[in-house]
Amino acid sequence: MYFDPVLMIALPLFAAFLIPLLGRVSKEIPKYVPVVMIGFNLYESIMMLPHSMVKPIIVIIAAWKPPLGINLTIGALGNVLALIISLVGFVVAIYNVRFVQKEPTEKYHMLYMLMVAGATGMVLTGDLFNLFVFLEITSISSYALTAFIRDRNGAEAAFKYLLIGSLSSTFVLLGIALIYGTTGTLNMADIAEKIQHVDSKITIVALILLVTGFGVESEMFPLNGWAPDAYSQAPTAIGAAFGGIVVKAGVYALARLIYTIFNFQGVFFFILIMGVITLLIAEMSAIRQKQLKRMLAFSSIGQMGLVLIALGLATVRGVEGGLFQMFNHAMIKPLLFLSAGYLVYYSGSKDISDLDGMGRKKPLLSFFFAFGAFAIMGLPPLSGFWSKFIIISETIRGGFVVVAALALFGSVIEAVYYLRVVGRLYFKQPNESEKTKYVHASAILAMSVLALVVLFAGLFPDMVMSYLKPAATELVDKTAYIKAVLTAGL
Amino acid sequence: MRKAIAVIFLGIIGYYLLATFFNIPFGIARVLDGVGFKYLAMGVPDTGAANVVTSIVVNFRGFDTLGEVTVLFLAATGMGALLHHREPMKRSRQNASIIVKAGARILFPLIIILGAYVFVHGHLTPGGGFQGGAIIASGFLLMFMSYRSYHVNHVVISRVESLAGSTFVIIGLFGLVYGHSFLANVLPLGTVNTLFSAGVIPLIYIAVGFKVGSELTGLLDTMLKTVK
Numbered sequence: 255m256y257f258d259p260v261l262m263i264a265l266p267l268f269a270a271f272l273i274p275l276l277g278r279v280s281k282e283i284p285k286y287v288p289v290v291m292i293g294f295n296l297y298e299s300i301m302m303l304p305h306s307m308v309k310p311i312i313v314i315i316a317a318w319k320p321p322l323g324i325n326l327t328i329g330a331l332g333n334v335l336a337l338i339i340s341l342v343g344f345v346v347a348i349y350n351v352r353f354v355q356k357e358p359t360e361k362y363h364m365l366y367m368l369m370v371a372g373a374t375g376m377v378l379t380g381d382l383f384n385l386f387v388f389l390e391i392t393s394i395s396s397y398a399l400t401a402f403i404r405d406r407n408g409a410e411a412a413f414k415y416l417l418i419g420s421l422s423s424t425f426v427l428l429g430i431a432l433i434y435g436t437t438g439t440l441n442m443a444d445i446a447e448k449i450q451h452v453d454s455k456i457t458i459v460a461l462i463l464l465v466t467g468f469g470v471e472s473e474m475f476p477l478n479g480w481a482p483d484a485y486s487q488a489p490t491a492i493g494a495a496f497g498g499i500v501v502k503a504g505v506y507a508l509a510r511l512i513y514t515i516f517n518f519q520g521v522f523f524f525i526l527i528m529g530v531i532t533l534l535i536a537e538m539s540a541i542r543q544k545q546l547k548r549m550l551a552f553s554s555i556g557q558m559g560l561v562l563i564a565l566g567l568a569t570v571r572g573v574e575g576g577l578f579q580m581f582n583h584a585m586i587k588p589l590l591f592l593s594a595g596y597l598v599y600y601s602g603s604k605d606i607s608d609l610d611g612m613g614r615k616k617p618l619l620s621f622f623f624a625f626g627a628f629a630i631m632g633l634p635p636l637s638g639f640w641s642k643f644i645i646i647s648e649t650i651r652g653g654f655v656v657v658a659a660l661a662l663f664g665s666v667i668e669a670v671y672y673l674r675v676v677g678r679l680y681f682k683q684p685n686e687s688e689k690t691k692y693v694h695a696s697a698i699l700a701m702s703v704l705a706l707v708v709l710f711a712g713l714f715p716d717m718v719m720s721y722l723k724p725a726a727t728e729l730v731d732k733t734a735y736i737k738a739v740l741t742a743g744l
Numbered sequence: 745m746r747k748a749i750a751v752i753f754l755g756i757i758g759y760y761l762l763a764t765f766f767n768i769p770f771g772i773a774r775v776l777d778g779v780g781f782k783y784l785a786m787g788v789p790d791t792g793a794a795n796v797v798t799s800i801v802v803n804f805r806g807f808d809t810l811g812e813v814t815v816l817f818l819a820a821t822g823m824g825a826l827l828h829h830r831e832p833m834k835r836s837r838q839n840a841s842i843i844v845k846a847g848a849r850i851l852f853p854l855i856i857i858l859g860a861y862v863f864v865h866g867h868l869t870p871g872g873g874f875q876g877g878a879i880i881a882s883g884f885l886l887m888f889m890s891y892r893s894y895h896v897n898h899v900v901i902s903r904v905e906s907l908a909g910s911t912f913v914i915i916g917l918f919g920l921v922y923g924h925s926f927l928a929n930v931l932p933l934g935t936v937n938t939l940f941s942a943g944v945i946p947l948i949y950i951a952v953g954f955k956v957g958s959e960l961t962g963l964l965d966t967m968l969k970t971v972k
Contacts, residue, residue: 274902357830362825384808398818
């Protein structure tokens with residue numbers, strides 16, 4: 255039994271508006287609001303799953319049927335991503351309860367909840383302009399959260415992100431204007447049906463504008479300059495949320511564009527090539543990093559490169575692998591970030607070289623970090639293995655042997671730099687400096703949940719894949735999606 | 745050299761964008777197909793708002809408007825978070841001349857009334873919640889610039905903001921409860937072109953007006969206060 259899915263967006267907005275009032279009643283309330291609201295979203299996305307797997311759930315808003323009004327179109331893909339976003343959002347919200355000490359905490363929780371709500375809106379909406387509005391909500395809250403520590407580096411990172419982000423929003427808006435100007439509609443399914451009658455000289459420009467715009471959020475090369483700074487300068491929990499939430503919504507928008515809205519076969523090859531370049535450049539940069547969080551940021555970009563390769567294959571199995579990779583990345587990267595945040599805190603420096611011997615001083619944290627590192631490298635039986643295996647074998651089956659070789663090469667580099675850190679944690683003599691503050695139980699809980707999900711997905715990949723298959727089919731074969739929307743309420 | 749390359753590059757992008765936009769048909773032919781035509785045909789009879797733009801913004805695409813209200817709210821919240829100071833800040837400007845001061849006191853109530861008029865009549869005449877709210881904020885800006893000691897109470901501002909924002913969502917939820925879809929227009933439409941018409945549209949616009957007005961006022965006050 256699920257409630258109207260529009261509540262997944264409306265209630266967090268409502269709660270965010272109310273937080274200033276609730277904060278006057280008691281200082282304690284605001285920090286629990288995101289936990290409750292995102293917990294509700296998690297419940298909704300789990301309960302909707304059996305229904306959206308069969309056929310897309312169409313939610314009409316303001317009593318106007320598509321294409322007149324805005325509607326939410328929750329297919330298998332949107333539902334799976336909403337589940338990922340809510341799960342990561344919920345876990346990070348639990349972590350936030352004790353983690354956020356810096357004033358104004360109330361505003362932090364408002365911004366964080368709106369970021370999650372915006373990303374949820376992006377994956378659920380069936381309207382192109384609505385997608386833009388939620389992109390704005392997601393990215394503006396991310397800019398503010400990046401600079402939340404209010405130091406010089408944070409401000410610089412946020413400003414960089416703000417510049418690239420606003421440029422990308424402008425591109426997206428121009429692209430939407432072109433599409434609306436030529437098709438006369440904003441509903442994504444309706445556009446997909448009408449766009450074949452439009453002069454391809456115009457649609458290709460719209461495609462370029464939109465891919466560039468959403469490429470920024472999905473960390474595609476060369477639009478990912480914001481990511482390393484933003485990940486490493488933002489508060490730890492926000493760095494974790496970027497990988498699990500913001501980037502996922504960006505990739506969803508990109509996939510929706512190239513698969514559902516536009517009808518260009520050539521774009522898949524382009525995405526494939528961009529994926530390889532993104533992967534290789536990111537992994538080579540990651541290995542040169544001296545700071546732990548920057549290394550994780552580059553690794554995150556590399557993972558997205560792998561997802562882009564999978565999306566560029568345009569086969570059901572390939573897209574399944576890509577979605578599995580997104581799922582893994584969304585679970586593992588926050589785990590790495592949260593544990594790395596504490597490791598950095600205890601060692602008192604951001605450098606990898608100061609992490610020597612932490613495995614003996616902080617066994618639990620180091621275990622979580624090592625576990626995440628092994629999972630993301632793709633050590634069987636952890637979940638990263640299955641997604642990489644599917645993507646690379648599909649790439650070979652598609653005839654792109656060179657791409658597969660390069661992707662494998664990237665994975666080897668990844669293994670090298672992760673093992674380097676893990677090796678330092680366990681096989682070096684610890685330094686003298688000692689901080690005695692203990693890890694909060696909420697942080698342990700957050701990390702354990704993520705680790706358990708990763709372990710579970712690794713042991714039972716078939717169960718995860720059974721949910722990803724309809725999602726991949728929805729992307730590759732768009733007719734069912736279009737039909738579901740345009741016949742809604744008839 | 746780098747600048748020259750950048751300019752040439754921008755020029756090429758600009759040329760292609762312009763050329764593409766010139767290729768799109770505009771005018772009557774454009775209006776007659778797509779959803780735009782339906783909005784024009786159905787806007788007045790089916791939403792009860794004499795102002796078609798308002799019927800699109802608040803009813804057909806009301807969900808976007810809720811999103812845009814949130815974007816503004818986010819901008820204000822983000823600014824508040826980044827410019828947060830422990831001790832209260834002051835404006836650095838000196839007092840304005842007596843002419844400005846006297847004029848501001850006369851104009852201020854008129855500006856507020858104009859702003860309120862614009863958002864209350866959003867469903868009848870051009871303008872609406874965003875415009876009315878911006879006008880109200882400009883009235884406060886005039887007072888800030890004229891009187892160094894003029895203060896707004898941030899507690900009140902944040903309460904107005906919260907209540908107005910939640911009113912928007914609550915109206916939407918009423919639609920969900922009584923009309924089977926979020927933001928559905930559940931109130932009677934009334935006679936077109938009268939003040940009490942168009943169901944929930946004026947209510948939403950009044951909420952938006954209060955929200956935008958208080959938000960922009962708060963933003964301006966925060967940004968003008970630069971010295972301790």
